Amino acid sequence: MAEExxxxxxxxxxxxxxxxxxxxIVYLIFKHLRDVDxxxxxxxxxxxxxxxxxxxxxxxxxxxxxxxxxxxxxxxGLGTAYIHGLKHASGDFVVIMDADLSHHPxxxxxxxxxxxxxxxxxxxxxxxxxxxxxxxxxxxRKLTSRGANVLAQTLLWPGVSDLTxxxxxxxxxxxxxxxSSCVSKGYVFQMEMIVRATRKGYHIxxxxxxxxxxxxxxSKLGGSEIVEYLKGLVYLLLTT
Amino acid sequence: xxxxxxxLSLVVAVSAFWITxxxxxxxxxxxxxxxPIYFVVSLGCYGLLMVGxxxxxxxxxxxxxxxxxxxxxxxxxxxxxxxxxxxxx
Numbered sequence: 001m002a003e004e005x006x007x008x009x010x011x012x013x014x015x016x017x018x019x020x021x022x023x024x025i026v027y028l029i030f031k032h033l034r035d036v037d038x039x040x041x042x043x044x045x046x047x048x049x050x051x052x053x054x055x056x057x058x059x060x061x062x063x064x065x066x067x068x069x070x071x072x073x074x075x076x077g078l079g080t081a082y083i084h085g086l087k088h089a090s091g092d093f094v095v096i097m098d099a100d101l102s103h104h105p106x107x108x109x110x111x112x113x114x115x116x117x118x119x120x121x122x123x124x125x126x127x128x129x130x131x132x133x134x135x136x137x138x139x140x141r142k143l144t145s146r147g148a149n150v151l152a153q154t155l156l157w158p159g160v161s162d163l164t165x166x167x168x169x170x171x172x173x174x175x176x177x178x179x180s181s182c183v184s185k186g187y188v189f190q191m192e193m194i195v196r197a198t199r200k201g202y203h204i205x206x207x208x209x210x211x212x213x214x215x216x217x218x219s220k221l222g223g224s225e226i227v228e229y230l231k232g233l234v235y236l237l238l239t240t
Numbered sequence: 241x242x243x244x245x246x247x248l249s250l251v252v253a254v255s256a257f258w259i260t261x262x263x264x265x266x267x268x269x270x271x272x273x274x275x276p277i278y279f280v281v282s283l284g285c286y287g288l289l290m291v292g293x294x295x296x297x298x299x300x301x302x303x304x305x306x307x308x309x310x311x312x313x314x315x316x317x318x319x320x321x322x323x324x325x326x327x328x329x
Contacts, residue, residue: 104304150291
């Protein structure tokens with residue numbers, strides 16, 4: 001019987017003040033990826049709440065080769081956090097996900113499976129198809145999300161249903177290539193990554209994911225966010 | 241080719257078609273003049289329709305919040321019995 005090639009997966013998780021969530025998410029990753037060769041790279045931006053101490057305890061429990069702490073001195077932004085994590089990634093594939101449990105590790109096997117089945121360069125999680133979903137959004141939030149999505153689809157033809165999602169699996173070389181040409185910040189950065197990948201002709205597949213928004217009460221979508229989004233759309237329209 | 245070039249080519253092609261229609265006068269010119277407005281309005285209506293349909297069909301998953309709470313409880317138990325100091329959060 002031929003030996004199946006075993007791939008290694010590097011999971012990059014940027015953190016800032018995620019002392020409890022990082023422990024929970026590491027536990028859940030280990031729970032759901034039992035027979036997979038992987039490493040978790042925590043890129044912490046100098047959290048004052050002791051996130052790094054918790055990561056060190058997790059290293060004692062799970063091994064320093066499985067849980068890597070690659071911290072930075074202060075908040076330096078998401079894009080650079082991925083670049084920083086990438087430098088230390090030894091896997092064939094890189095997964096990026098949020099630390100706050102809005103991305104559930106139980107979907108990791110489906111990302112891996114989809115990639116192996118289709119040999120895709122990128123597998124992106126989508127909240128907007130059947131099988132996926134969101135919990136914790138009120139009508140206003142859904143309206144802005146849907147409106148933003150329709151606008152982006154019309155203008156950019158991005159080839160994916162969820163543009164701002166940040167739960168993705170990349171072939172390592174593909175992530176290195178795409179990230180080097182992206183300059184935006186925040187969630188526009190996530191959009192830029194996937195649009196540039198589409199323009200470069202990379203094979204992108206989607207898997208449904210569910211997204212539980214636990215940040216109740218804080219409105220993350222004000223007028224300035226909407227302006228930023230529109231500016232991002234125009235920027236992507238003109239430069240990709 | 242940049243995406244915006246693709247879109248502009250489309251706009252040019254459609255405009256050329258529109259101008260030809262105007263010149264050829266197969267359709268009464270008064271109607272032809274209004275075509276761009278009809279087009280923009282239809283596009284706007286289509287967009288609003290897509291937004292409305294999207295909101296109605298927006299997939300939600302309240303059961304996921306419940307499952308997540310179970311997972312969190314399970315994780316907390318495991319972590320505290322294995323020496324991870326998760327404190328009182």
